[in-house]
Every structure is written in structure tokens, then in C-alpha cells.
Amino acid sequence: xxxxxxxxxxxxxxxxxxxxxxxxxxxxxxxxxxxxxxxxxxxxxxxxxxxxxxxxxxxxxxxxxxxxxxxxxxxxxxxxxxxxxxxxxxxxxxxxxxxxxxxxxxxxxxxxxxxxxxxxxxxxxxxxxxxxxxxxxxxxxxxxxxxxxxxxxxxxxxxxxxxxxxxxxxxxxxxxxxxxxxxxxxxxxxxxxxxxxxxxxxxxxxxxxxxxxxxxxxxxxxxxxxxxxxxxxxxxxxxxxxxxxxxxxxxxxxxxxxxxxxxxxxxxxxxxxxxxxxxxxxxxxxxxxxxxxxxxxxxxxxxxxxxxxxxxxxxxxxxxxxxxxxxxxxxxxxxxxxxxxxxxxxxxxxxxxxxxxxxxxxxxxxxxx
Amino acid sequence: xxxxxxxxxxxxxxxxxxxxxxxxxxxxxxxxxxxxxxxxxxxxxxxxxxxxxxxxxxxxxxxxxxxxxxxxxxxxxxxxxxxxxxxxxxxxxxxxxxxxxxxxxxxxxxxxxxxxxxxxxxxxxxxxxxxxxxxxxxxxxxxxxxxxxxxxxxxxxxxxxxxxxxxxxxxxxxxxxxxxxxxxxxxxxxxxxxxxxxxxxxxxxxxxxxxxxxxxxxxxxxxxxxxxxxxxxxxxxxxxxxxxxxxxxxxxxxxxxxxxxxxxxxxxxxxxxxxxxxxxxxxxxxxxxxxxxxxxxxxxxxxxxxxxxxxxxxxxx
Numbered sequence: 001x002x003x004x005x006x007x008x009x010x011x012x013x014x015x016x017x018x019x020x021x022x023x024x025x026x027x028x029x030x031x032x033x034x035x036x037x038x039x040x041x042x043x044x045x046x047x048x049x050x051x052x053x054x055x056x057x058x059x060x061x062x063x064x065x066x067x068x069x070x071x072x073x074x075x076x077x078x079x080x081x082x083x084x085x086x087x088x089x090x091x092x093x094x095x096x097x098x099x100x101x102x103x104x105x106x107x108x109x110x111x112x113x114x115x116x117x118x119x120x121x122x123x124x125x126x127x128x129x130x131x132x133x134x135x136x137x138x139x140x141x142x143x144x145x146x147x148x149x150x151x152x153x154x155x156x157x158x159x160x161x162x163x164x165x166x167x168x169x170x171x172x173x174x175x176x177x178x179x180x181x182x183x184x185x186x187x188x189x190x191x192x193x194x195x196x197x198x199x200x201x202x203x204x205x206x207x208x209x210x211x212x213x214x215x216x217x218x219x220x221x222x223x224x225x226x227x228x229x230x231x232x233x234x235x236x237x238x239x240x241x242x243x244x245x246x247x248x249x250x251x252x253x254x255x256x257x258x259x260x261x262x263x264x265x266x267x268x269x270x271x272x273x274x275x276x277x278x279x280x281x282x283x284x285x286x287x288x289x290x291x292x293x294x295x296x297x298x299x300x301x302x303x304x305x306x307x308x309x310x311x312x313x314x315x316x317x318x319x320x321x322x323x324x325x326x327x328x329x330x331x332x333x334x335x336x337x338x339x340x341x342x343x344x345x346x347x348x349x350x351x352x353x354x355x356x357x358x359x360x361x362x363x364x365x366x367x368x369x
Numbered sequence: 370x371x372x373x374x375x376x377x378x379x380x381x382x383x384x385x386x387x388x389x390x391x392x393x394x395x396x397x398x399x400x401x402x403x404x405x406x407x408x409x410x411x412x413x414x415x416x417x418x419x420x421x422x423x424x425x426x427x428x429x430x431x432x433x434x435x436x437x438x439x440x441x442x443x444x445x446x447x448x449x450x451x452x453x454x455x456x457x458x459x460x461x462x463x464x465x466x467x468x469x470x471x472x473x474x475x476x477x478x479x480x481x482x483x484x485x486x487x488x489x490x491x492x493x494x495x496x497x498x499x500x501x502x503x504x505x506x507x508x509x510x511x512x513x514x515x516x517x518x519x520x521x522x523x524x525x526x527x528x529x530x531x532x533x534x535x536x537x538x539x540x541x542x543x544x545x546x547x548x549x550x551x552x553x554x555x556x557x558x559x560x561x562x563x564x565x566x567x568x569x570x571x572x573x574x575x576x577x578x579x580x581x582x583x584x585x586x587x588x589x590x591x592x593x594x595x596x597x598x599x600x601x602x603x604x605x606x607x608x609x610x611x612x613x614x615x616x617x618x619x620x621x622x623x624x625x626x627x628x629x630x631x632x633x634x635x636x637x638x639x640x641x642x643x644x645x646x647x648x649x650x651x652x653x654x655x656x657x658x659x660x661x662x663x664x665x666x667x668x669x670x671x672x673x674x675x676x677x678x679x680x681x682x683x684x685x686x
Binding site for chain 1: 517663
């Protein structure tokens with residue numbers, strides 16, 4: 001009985017497709033699997049940020065300037081309640097050191113509800129609603145991560161910001177993929193002088209310090225552009241420098257694969273060059289491409305954050321993690337209101353997750369090893 | 370090498386030319402408001418002449434490059450001084466920080482990498498791996514910010530600048546250099562940490578490959594002490610990739626030092642480049658970009674030469 005089961009598992013291993021083998025191997029890297037889940041969660045929240053965030057990220061509230069994070073409580077002065085609640089915040093006046101001080105009003109409690117009604121929003125341009133995933137029962141603003149210098153809810157701003165910060169990585173990587181595959185493919189497949197020239201160009205770009213160039217190029221974006229135009233301009237600038245690594249991978253694989261038996265067989269069978277490339281060469285190094293792409297997304301996210309932070313990338317009213325971090329430039333402000341730095345936690349979490357997933361994918365990319 | 374520098378100069382010039390409303394045309398527009406005053410007309414004409422505004426872009430490029438070769442990088446409009454006089458000290462400091470951070474990151478990475486490889490899958494190996502991942506994931510500017518925040522709120526120290534106040538504008542002296550060394554390790558550490566993580570991974574991987582080879586087993590069989598055995602051969606071989614990676618480490622480190630200087634407000638290229646870009650003082654910005662790139666390319670070349678020197682197996686044909 002036991003032996004039969006063993007045989008079956010060996011058999012299923014032998015007939016399993018490449019992708020299935022990769023999945024089995026990837027599954028063993030527990031951290032990578034967990035991080036994949038985390039990233040999916042982040043991206044889902046970014047897509048539905050209007051619904052997930054408790055407040056309108058642009059609504060200013062002069063009564064809650066630099067309000068500290070509210071604590072979610074289950075136990076209060078008058079006992080335990082299963083429904084979480086917060087105490088309303090009072091104060092907000094400047095003390096003798098010019099620091100805003102808030103205190104909790106423990107006499108009343110405001111319950112937190114799922115699917116609570118709050119600020120109105122329009123999602124994807126056509127879904128109008130005022131129902132949020134969670135919020136306060138009385139429709140007031142909930143400050144789970146505190147408020148910024150205009151009394152805007154930081155958590156909502158981070159969630160809206162994730163839409164820009166996270167998508168910049170994906171869209172940018174898509175352009176990187178196009179450029180890298182095209183140029184790397186030509187370089188590897190054509191060879192000769194073309195290959196030589198392209199390789200020298202890649203070496204040139206790789207040997208330049210990227211940040212000063214990015215700074216120069218993004219400073220050249222016209223100040224009259226709308227946030228959307230700046231967003232695409234940034235993506236273009238970031239991917240213009242980022243395709244080189246990918247092009248190298250693609251070229252290396254092309255050179256080693258085009259002389260393989262199966263490519264020769266396809267050629268002898270009369271397949272066109274394009275068919276050989278798309279049908280036979282591409283799938284055999286696709287897994288490497290995915291690894292390389294997963295590892296270049298965080299680089300894009302970091303680049304956007306850094307540029308926006310120093311004021312050369314996206315500018316308010318656009319909301320991105322880098323724009324949010326602009327507020328954290330003064331150490332004095334940071335020391336008094338440290339929650340202003342919380343967008344950084346999200347940046348680090350996402351980048352770390354991408355790195356772990358990339359690590360797991362790299363181990364899984366060659367399942368026959 | 371030379372083609373690379375030409376490419377860099379074209380790129381820098383494009384960046385100089387890109388902004389639609391640059392400092393110069395603003396200035397000319399302002400001068401033209403005072404039409405009639407002969408001084409204004411004269412200055413406009415002088416500016417046009419100097420920068421060849423009436424000529425096509427290619428001609429202007431050659432004017433700029435020939436100036437560059439003679440050591441004339443144009444004028445900074447913001448500071449109203451030749452770019453030459455502003456740029457060199459800051460560039461030198463940027464390069465000092467970059468080199469220090471590479472050295473520092475090696476100093477940290479060597480012991481950790483060797484330990485990780487010789488104690489593979491031990492607890493400390495996992496700790497080093499995790500720290501390495503975190504080091505890659507925390508952007509340099511954030512690390513600088515965190516250190517500044519920590520120093521300010523726990524020790525009440527402001528981590529800013531590269532010199533103590535009494536040395537900031539003093540001429541160079543031995544005491545000033547000592548003062549510089551006292552301050553430089555913080556930015557160097559912050560900049561180097563991302564590279565450190567990568568270097569640890571590379572060193573660990575290479576050393577693991579080497580440790581499995583037969584000559585190690587032979588040496589062990591002959592009764593060589595473990596410490597001597599590791600340092601005598603495998604470590605020496607595993608170090609080679611580290612020298613060859615200076616090529617791609619240097620651009621990262623220079624980028625890192627630019628942004629860290631902005632955060633920590635160091636008297637290096639970072640803040641001045643940012644300021645120049647924000648005020649569209651394009652000759653200053655372009656010269657910075659050009660020189661930073663040039664120095665990085667030269668550094669890469671030196672690392673190639675070092676590699677050929679240190680590893681006799683690699684010789685360029």
C-alpha cells in the first residue's frame with residue numbers, strides 16, 4: 001500500500017509539467033509563499049483603496065492637526081465589549097513647547113463597524129458609494145495611523161498612495177520587459193556587430209550613477225504637467241535606465257539556446273525565425289524573466305519613493321508614498337509626531353516581500369536542477 | 370572608455386537643454402522688460418553671444434564641450450560664479466564618502482560572509498541573511514532619516530553635516546581632516562549598507578562553492594588547521610568577485626551618497642545638485658551630472674585594472 005503511493009508520487013513527479021514542478025518547489029519556500037500572499041493583499045487594497053480606506057484622504061480637518069494614532073480597544077472603563085471601539089480625541093491645542101497635545105475622552109466610546117457609512121467616493125469613475133470596509137459608527141473620521149499637518153487621515157492617504165506607488169513598479173516593469181526583451185533578443189539573436197554595439201551601450205548605461213541622471217531628467221519634466229502626465233513621465237524615465245539588466249539576461253539565454261538541438265530541429269522543419277523565437281526559445285527562459293522582473297519591481301518603487309521624497313518626482317496633490325514621506329523631512333517634526341514616518345513601513349514591507357518572492361522564484365526557476 | 374565619456378557628455382548636455390524655461394531665458398526675458406536701457410540690451414546680447422543661443426543645438430553642444438575640455442564649465446546663475454569654483458570640493462567629498470562606504474561595507478561584509486559560509490544554516494547565518502534582506506529593502510534615504518531620528522530623539526544629537534561648526538568654513542588643515550574622519554563614518558555606513566548585504570551574499574555563495582572543492586578536502590586530510598586552511602586558499606579565491614563587482618557597486622554607491630547627502634545636508638554634490646535642478650541652474654546641474662558620471666566610469670575602469678592585477682587568470686586579450 002505504502003509502496004504503491006510512493007510509486008504514484010514518483011510517477012506524478014516524472015510527468016508533471018515544468019510549471020507544476022516550479023510551483024512545487026516554490027511552495028517549499030514558506031517565507032516566499034507568505035510574502036506572495038502579503039503582496040496580493042497589498043495590491044487588492046490598492047485597487048479598492050476608496051472602499052478599504054476609512055476616510056477621504058484629501059479631507060482636511062483643522063481640529064485634528066497632527067492627531068496621534070487612535071487605539072482600537074476592546075476593554076474600556078466600563079468593561080469588555082466584543083465590538084472594537086475608540087475613544088474620541090479632544091484637545092489639539094499647542095502647549096508651551098508649540099507641540100499639539102491630544103487626550104482621549106474616556107467618557108464616551110465610538111464603536112467601529114464593518115461596512116460603515118462615511119465620506120462619499122467614486123470608485124473607478126462609475127461606482128458611487130459612501131460605504132467603507134470599516135469606519136466609525138457615527139461617520140466621523142477614524143485616525144488609526146494618526147493625522148498629518150492638515151489633519152488628514154494618514155492611513156487613508158497611505159492606501160490611496162499605494163495605488164500610485166505600487167502601480168509604478170508594475171507598469172514600469174512592463175515597459176522594461178518590452179525594451180529588455182526586444183533589445184536583448186535582437187542582440188542575442190542577430191549577434192555580430194549589432195550585438196557588440198548594443199552590449200557597449202548597455203555597459204555605458206550600467207556604469208552611470210542612476211540617481212543623478214534620474215534627478216536631472218525628472219527635473220526636466222514641465223511643471224505645467226498634470227499629475228497623471230508626471231506619473232507616466234516618471235515611469236518612462238525610470239524604465240529607460242532599468243532595462244539593461246533584463247536585456248543582458250535575455251541575450252545570454254538567446255545565445256545559449258539558439259544553438260540547442262530543439263532550435264535547430266525547428267529550423268530544419270521549416271519554422272520561421274519569429275516562430276522559433278516565440279514558440280521555442282521564449283518559453284524556455286520565461287521563468288528567468290519572471291525572476292528578473294520580480295526583483296526589478298522593488299527597485300522601481302524605491303526609485304519613485306526617493307525621487308518624490310526629495311521633491312523631484314510626483315508632487316502634491318498627487319498622493320504617493322514618496323510624497324507622503326516629504327512631510328518627514330524635518331527631524332524636529334518627526335521627533336514630536338513620529339507616526340508621520342509610517343508610510344516608510346509600508347515601503348519597506350512591500351520591497352522586502354518582493355525580494356523574498358524573487359528569492360523563492362529564483363530557487364524554483366530551474367526545477368530540473 | 371572614450372565613447373562612454375562622449376555619450377555621457379551628450380546626455381548631460383541634453384539634460385541642460387531639456388527644461389523649457391531655464392534660468393537663462395528667464396533672465397533674458399527679465400532684461401527685455403527693461404528695453405531701452407542700453408545696459409540691458411548689451412547684457413542680453415552678451416549672454417546670447419556667450420551661450421550661442423542664436424545657434425543650433427549641435428553648435429551649442431560643441432561650444433559647451435570645448436569649454437569643458439579647457440576646464441570652463443560655464444557659469445552658475447544662482448551663485449553668479451563660474452561652476453569650476455563651486456564644484457570640485459563637493460565632488461571630492463562625494464567621492465571620499467563613496468570610497469569610504471565601499472571600504473566600510475567590505476570591512477563589515479568580510480567577517481560576516483566568511484562566518485555565514487563556514488557555518489552554513491546556523492542560527493547566525495540565518496540572522497545575517499535576514500539582515501541582508503532588510504539592508505537591501507530599506508532605501509538609503511530612509512536609513513539616513515531613521516538614524517537622524519534616532520540620534521535626535523534618544524541622544525539629542527543632530528547628525529548633520531560633515532564637519533563640526535568650527536571647521537565648516539575653515540581652510541583645509543590636518544585638524545580638519547581628523548574632524549572629517551570623525552563625521553564621515555555615518556553617511557558612509559548608511560550608503561554602504563545596501564552594498565554590504567549584496568556583498569555578503571556574493572562572498573557566501575563563492576566561498577561555499579570553493580569549500581566543496583577537492584583541494585580543501587586534501588588540505589584538511591593533511592591536517593591543516595581549519596582557520597589557516599580557510600584563509601590561505603578559498604577566501605583568497607572568493608574575494609575576486611568582490612573586486613570585479615566594484616564596477617556595479619560604484620554607481621549604486623554614488624547614487625546613494627547623493628541622496629543621503631540631501632537628507633543629512635552634507636556639503637557634497639547632493640544638496641547642490643538638487644538645488645541647481647530645482648532652480649534650473651542647468652550649467653551647474655549638468656556639470657555635476659557629467660563629472661559624477663565620469664568619475665564613476667573612471668572608477669569602474671580602475672576596478673577592472675585591479676582585477677586583472679589581482680587575478681592572473683584574467684588577462685584581457
